[in-house]
Amino acid sequence: MVQRKLPVTLVGAGLPQIAELAGDAKSYAERLFKFPSIGNLGDEDAKAALTKPASEEDVRFDEEALTEALRVTGGYPYFLQELGYAVWTVAEGPRISQDDVVTAVPGYEAKLDESFFRVRLDRATEMQRAYLRAMAQLGPQAQKASDVADVMGRTSQNLGPTRAELINMGLLYTPEHGYAAFTVPHFDTFMIRAIPVLDVPPLRPRKPRD
Structure with missing residues (x-):
């Protein structure tokens, strides 16, 4: 459509990671669209x-x-x-x-x-819930992976796969390198209501991939 300059317009909407997902779905797809940020309403x-x-x-x-x-x-x-x-x-x-x-x-x-x-939240595992709860404890803004790891008593390396899983699930996104944020507002206060006390499950070795 772009190459032939066809008179077709496509409008969509999504969570903050939509540009990244478009690129993952098809190489260079993110270059074909504009991604204006639509935030909260003004007063x-x-x-x-x-x-x-x-x-x-x-x-x-x-x-x-x-x-x-x-x-x-x-x-x-x-x-x-x-x-x-x-x-x-x-x-x-x-x-x-x-x-x-x-x-x-x-x-x-x-x-x-x-x-x-x-x-x-219902789609998250026990460790994923703990990660989300630890992020919520730090506040609604984007959080450094190392800060979340400190709250959980782990290392960023330990929690790297959990963080990646939450991003793939659409629960988190990465506004900048090394940081992650909730994809929907007020998720931090919900997590504190849903899980009043942070409970980090013990480390378990991950199963090797086939």
Whole structure:
């Protein structure tokens, strides 16, 4: 299509490692596309995502409620959708307050934990879960492999295969050499809720490949 300049447009979306995956699927494929980063909504757009649908039902959000909603969701579109739903189920009047948002948070987190986050964690092995939990302990930003290894009492060499497996599974990606980050936001706080205490399994020799 590129060589013949055919009038065809392909639009797709994916997690942060999509450019790397395109190159893995077909050599030089990553050169054929543009990969703009689509991050979280800005404050005004995030507020509009909540206030516009509510206004159609003659319901309004207090400014403090919107501020709390943005703090909880970080402006991530899907999280705003789930929080808006959770708030709608607990608010009683035509005015949604900050207290309504705070009250809705446990239900909001439970919904995300059961679906959005849990389906990712359920695919991980015991060691992979420990690696994710150790990363979460360090915070939401990209983490050095050596720092994660230190938290787990291992070496980067020991954990190299586990880290590579998590990247191949789409749970982590590498924004720069030597670092890894979660592919979805707030996965760190979910890991701490799901696994309150880090438990690193003992070292076991890996089975040789056939």
